Amino acid sequence: MQCIILAAGLGIRMRPLTLEKPKPLIEIAGKPLISHIVEALPSEITELVLVVGYKGDMIREYCGDVFLGRPVTYFEQANPGGSAEALFIAKEALRDTFLVMYADDIHGKRALKEMMRYSHAMLAARSETPERFGVVEQNADGTIKRIIEKPEHPSSDLVSTGGFVLSTDIFDCVAEKSHLGEYYLVDNVNIYAKTHPVHIVEQDLWIPIGYPEDIQKAEKILAS
Numbered sequence: 001m002q003c004i005i006l007a008a009g010l011g012i013r014m015r016p017l018t019l020e021k022p023k024p025l026i027e028i029a030g031k032p033l034i035s036h037i038v039e040a041l042p043s044e045i046t047e048l049v050l051v052v053g054y055k056g057d058m059i060r061e062y063c064g065d066v067f068l069g070r071p072v073t074y075f076e077q078a079n080p081g082g083s084a085e086a087l088f089i090a091k092e093a094l095r096d097t098f099l100v101m102y103a104d105d106i107h108g109k110r111a112l113k114e115m116m117r118y119s120h121a122m123l124a125a126r127s128e129t130p131e132r133f134g135v136v137e138q139n140a141d142g143t144i145k146r147i148i149e150k151p152e153h154p155s156s157d158l159v160s161t162g163g164f165v166l167s168t169d170i171f172d173c174v175a176e177k178s179h180l181g182e183y184y185l186v187d188n189v190n191i192y193a194k195t196h197p198v199h200i201v202e203q204d205l206w207i208p209i210g211y212p213e214d215i216q217k218a219e220k221i222l223a224s
Contacts, residue, residue, distance in 0.1 A: 082182030096175025108205025
């Protein structure tokens with residue numbers, strides 16, 4: 001199975017750290033974030049597809065043509081257009097069913113491995129600040145009903161943590177631009193979930209890396 005990692009973001013919230021390097025290369029506990037992400041991938045993932053943008057040459061140089069034993073194909077998102085646009089840029093390279101990850105957070109191995117059981121799945125976790133994330137509403141059978149991005153009054157503490165198992169059918173689910181003028185993947189997933197039962201896999205380890213101060217928090221968690 002392929003894993004596409006969306007790694008083109010500007011990393012604005014991580015400044016000043018991202019003024020010199022892209023967010024996926026920010027070091028946490030002695031190694032770049034992209035290494036933490038790929039090391040957690042299950043053995044079923046045999047190929048990587050990276051969508052790069054901001055300081056993408058640095059990511060290409062670090063990861064090379066083979067990264068941690070897996071061949072890498074690169075695509076360029078020249079201008080920030082949102083996560084859905086990044087996925088669609090790599091459409092020609094993706095086959096059958098694939099894993100989608102953001103190059104933002106650290107994930108535990110167990111939940112990623114469990115996702116491999118399903119044809120359609122997403123990672124989720126409980127959060128004390130769900131209003132900062134995409135809040136997940138679920139059906140009675142444990143599949144997603146919809147994801148609501150950063151709601152002012154969250155209906156649940158269950159949030160999307162940025163991992164999806166999807167099929168190429170996702171490319172038939174075209175959503176409109178957000179009010180910020182970008183295409184968000186969660187909007188496409190909401191359409192996709194109406195005809196594809198997307199199973200929710202709750203994580204026991206999820207470390208959001210959104211701001212510089214999150215690095216120290218992450219290192220304490222990893223050390224324990």
